[in-house]
Amino acid sequence: MMHKIADVEVQHDIMIANRKLARKNQRILDKDKVFSVDVVGAIGSGKTSLIEALIDAMNYKIGVIAGDVISKYDAGRFEKHNVPVVGLNTGKECHLDAHLVEHALHDMPLEEIDILFIENVGNLICPVDFDLGSHMRMVVISVTEGDDTVEKHPLIFQDSDLVVINKVDLASAVGADSDKMVNDVKQINPEVQVIKTSLKTGSGFDEVIKAIDRYMRDH
């Protein structure tokens, strides 16, 4: 039997496949008029605490997709606020992708909510590559990660709509310059709104609510 060698054009982009799924997710959300916020950020920056505070303070019906390597810890925290929660275990994966979110959307009572927060895995690197189909991306970092954290992870700030720098009450204790962090974000993305917060003292928190409100109205 003769053998021959053949060149096969494949031209299949895995990133585009994810983006297509992301657009599908957005159509699912739009159908039920749900505004969705992808919450990304460093480990321990206060993503879960911020979402908990927003659930309590905002005059909207809120749902949460809690993505984590093991999601039950965060999901359990959200459930105490009596909102619909879908936990997404990523297992070994370091980020959510559009396919995982699509599954979670099926389990979320979208017709009952106005805002869906999707809490991503704590990570400033991998989520950059994966659009989930949300309407807005909020990055949450804190001064305790060091004031060079923005410079070290520029791409996530370039692709974001709102940046929250949390735990500013601890800045002097850890020797971090929060103004430097704000300036670094502005270098990368001059248009983005940056808000310094302390969820402990409540400073800056009202501004976060206003910013999300504004995005909801404008989107």
Place this chain on the structure above:
Amino acid sequence: MHELSMAQAIVDTIMEAAEKNNAEEILEVTIEIGMLTMLNSEQLKFLLDVLTEGTLMEDAKIIIEDVPVEINCRKCQYTGLANTDGSDHYLAIVLCPKCGGRDVETLTGKECSVKNIKIEKSDDDA
């Protein structure tokens, strides 16, 4: 480290194309990785080797091509390669090399694509 899931998606894509074309062996695969993706080519290569042990792709030569970053400046209408000479690794991405503007659209550099594969197959299938 999402190279593992990307590597798996790449392998699935290649296997599907190989089976569709009745490949008996995959000799070579060419993959394009945009320089703006958070993917490390060396890790990706290693994982592709691990994932394809004992498959049609086991002995394939893996070629990874970096796709440079091209931008379109909304301010001065410059279209072309971003300046990647700077020591500041992000300035090249957000600054137009011509006018220094930051309002730029990224045209290329975010790819993770299986471009083509070279396969060996029985001539009977031709």
